[in-house]
Amino acid sequence: MFIPPMLLQYAKNNEPFDGISTFAELKWDGIRLIVSNMDELNLFTKNTNATAKYPELHNPPIPKGTILDGEIVVLDEEGRADFEETNAGFRSSKKRKPVVFMAFDILYHAGIDVTGLPLERRKQLLEETLQETEHYRIVRPIRGSAKDFYKIVCQLGLEGIVIKKKDSRYEKGVRSWSWQKVINYQKAEVYITGYSKKESSWLLGYQDGERIRPIGTMELGITQSARESMWPVFRSFKSGESKDYVYIKPVVRCKVKYRDWYKSGAMRLPVFEEFIV
Template identity: 90%
Template sequence: MFIPPMLLQYAKNNEPFDDISTFAELKWDGIRLIVSNMKELNLYTKNTNATAKYPELHNPPIPKGTILDGEIVVLDEQGRADFEATNGGFRSSKKRKPVVFMAFDILYHQGLDVTGLPLIRRKQLLEETLQETDHYRIVRPINGSAKDFFDIVCQHGLEGIVLKKKDSKYFKGVRSWSWQKVINYQKAEVYITGYSKKENSWLLGYPDGDRIRPIGALELGITQSARESMWPVFQSFKSGESKDHVYIKPIVRCKVKYRDWYKSGAMRLPVFEEFII
């Protein structure tokens, strides 16, 4: 039984806040998964039945009639989520590393829909229902300041935190302000080295000694005004082209925020912020 997962909003200005009516918990950097153990077990991502892909999750420590929401992650030697390994294993089963399901909510309990209950009660039911194992764990809210918690998350290079209203219901398939995420973005100054002929994206380069190293494409955050202001510059400083891209001389710099770096050297999810004049 598939249930479309409840989605998060970005916290205002991507900043944490302290509120006694709100939980704060770690945001695990993986792939969203619904574990549905009704008449039969099914493992659902947002748009795929992934049951066959993860045999290590096939004996969930929960009774029939239970549906859980959470995140699957591959953990590194320090116990941190390795998104690249998690995503790579989802795309290809070759040399896939075992995943851990980090459960943060319960949607069905003893065959009954409990999404209408307040989150604080659902958290209690989750504790009562799930017996933790090597492959099934519970994401617990922290005690204390969300602001201080976020500082610690940033110090350890983790993805971010989630702020959830304690009395919030579970809104299936809805992006709700009852759940807000605060992301630990990194910042960088990069060069624009080209643009796509087919998509609204720019190629980026990063200073590396005496050269500009390609680090992938920028798609997020580019406004229409930014695109229009750069078009004459792009046309004046073309340096070549391929089937899919037009290359320009690296004279324009901009500020971006991003998640982290892939092992390939590409920047993960860069977001345009402003030009550097």
């Protein structure tokens, strides 16, 4: 049985907050997965049935009639989530590394829909239902301040945290303010080196010694006014083009925030913030 997962909002100004009615937990950097162990086992991402892809998650340590929500991750030697390895394994089974399912919610218990129960109670049922193994683990709320926890997460270079209302019901397929994510973004100053002919994206370059190193494309955060202000630059400083891109001389810099770097040297999920004048 597939259940559309409850989605998160970004916390205001991407800042953590404390409250007696909320708790925080680590945000694992992986792929969302619903483990449905009803009449038969099914592993659902948001868009696909991935049961056959992850045999290490077969025979889950939960009884029939259980549905869990969580994140699959590939862990590195230090126990950190390696998103690039997780994503590569999802795209291709060749040399795929084993995943771990990080369960943070329970949606069905003993064949009964428990999404209407408060999150605190669902967390209790999760603890009672799931026996942790090498490939199945529980994501537990931290004790103490979300603000302090976020500082530690940033110091360790982890993805971020999720702040959840203790009494929140599971809102299927809804992007709810009851769950808010705070992302550990990195910051950088980069050059705009071109734009896509087909998509609303800009090419980026990063100062590496005396050269400008290509670091991929940026789509997020670019406003209409920012695009309009760049058109005179695009026209005046065009340096060439290909089938898909128009290239411009690296004369304009901007500030971006991003998740991290891919092993290829590309910047992961850059978001435009402002031009550097």
